[in-house]
Amino acid sequence: MNLLKYLLVGFFFGIVLTKAEAVSWYRIYEMFQFQSFHMYGIIMTAIVTGVIGIQIIKRNKLKDIDGNLLTIQDKEKGNARYWIGGVLFGLGWAMVGACPGPIFILLGAGFMSIGLILIGAVFGTFLYGVLKDKLPH
Amino acid sequence: MEILTQTWHWSVAGFLIAIVMLLLNYFGKVFGMSSNLRSLCAMTGVGKKVPFFDWDWKSQRWNLAVVAGAMIGGYVAVHFMNDASNVDINPKTIEQLSAMGIDAPNGKLLPDTLFGNQIFESPKMIIMLLVGGLLIGFGSRYAGGCTSGHAIAGMSNLQLPSLKAVIGFFVGGLIMSHYILPLLF
Numbered sequence A: 001m002n003l004l005k006y007l008l009v010g011f012f013f014g015i016v017l018t019k020a021e022a023v024s025w026y027r028i029y030e031m032f033q034f035q036s037f038h039m040y041g042i043i044m045t046a047i048v049t050g051v052i053g054i055q056i057i058k059r060n061k062l063k064d065i066d067g068n069l070l071t072i073q074d075k076e077k078g079n080a081r082y083w084i085g086g087v088l089f090g091l092g093w094a095m096v097g098a099c100p101g102p103i104f105i106l107l108g109a110g111f112m113s114i115g116l117i118l119i120g121a122v123f124g125t126f127l128y129g130v131l132k133d134k135l136p137h
Numbered sequence B: 001m002e003i004l005t006q007t008w009h010w011s012v013a014g015f016l017i018a019i020v021m022l023l024l025n026y027f028g029k030v031f032g033m034s035s036n037l038r039s040l041c042a043m044t045g046v047g048k049k050v051p052f053f054d055w056d057w058k059s060q061r062w063n064l065a066v067v068a069g070a071m072i073g074g075y076v077a078v079h080f081m082n083d084a085s086n087v088d089i090n091p092k093t094i095e096q097l098s099a100m101g102i103d104a105p106n107g108k109l110l111p112d113t114l115f116g117n118q119i120f121e122s123p124k125m126i127i128m129l130l131v132g133g134l135l136i137g138f139g140s141r142y143a144g145g146c147t148s149g150h151a152i153a154g155m156s157n158l159q160l161p162s163l164k165a166v167i168g169f170f171v172g173g174l175i176m177s178h179y180i181l182p183l184l185f
Helices: A004-019 A025-032 A038-059 A080-096 A100-109 A114-134 B010-026 B035-043 B057-080 B091-099 B117-121 B123-143 B147-156 B160-184
Strands: none
Touching (some): A025 A038, A025 A080, A025 B091, A025 B160, A080 B123, A080 B160, A100 B123, B010 B147
């Protein structure tokens, strides 16, 4: 498996998110206070571009890099997991102003305190794994 | 080089994020950053005790490579592509933060009040960052994805479950930003 192309895509992603300031606690706070269009603009442009891209892929039955038909799996049906999990995630996102991508990007940039968020996030993931069968999905 | 160091316009950034997602699709993969947290758990061998982590994380090495690249990208962007004009947020936001005792950006990505190295001496701040992380890790795995997997990849593929999750993200975010953060500062 050639990992270099993934490393390069990640490198590009890290630069884009940093220069868009989507990794900034300030930008997340400003977004949730409805005091700027910046973050909403980023998310909406990404979705519109993504919808168009995926429609082009599906309608033209494009192939992936290995020559297989490019298919994108649907998300599992469900309710509780998306609503409850979503709200819990949102609470954390607005609290520390970082979602998983930015956690890694900021850590790479050298912000040591972000390491605490990563420790919390890994433990939170572990906790979900332990409690999974007891939770409504 | 101002075009690289200034804050990138939201339309450019949004477009490029979608390109990242589509590139991963072209490679036969799905864009999603929080899965890496599951890989980190599985790597420790905890799968022997917790079935959820008994999965082939090695098949997800590609995603860990994306993360490694993103970390290098973050380093390069923060150290070589920064400018004093960055993080030019709404003056009203700055005023509001100042009332809460949180320092203004002045070009910085993160407030020192929450992320400066002095926070390691403050139990309150340490707990806050750990709890925030916990909510992010637990919530994203429970919801089966985060901002990248649901808000960008799921919504782009017109997935109803992702719409539910994204509405959840914003409900949680608004509650935190408007009702809980003011109590913490």
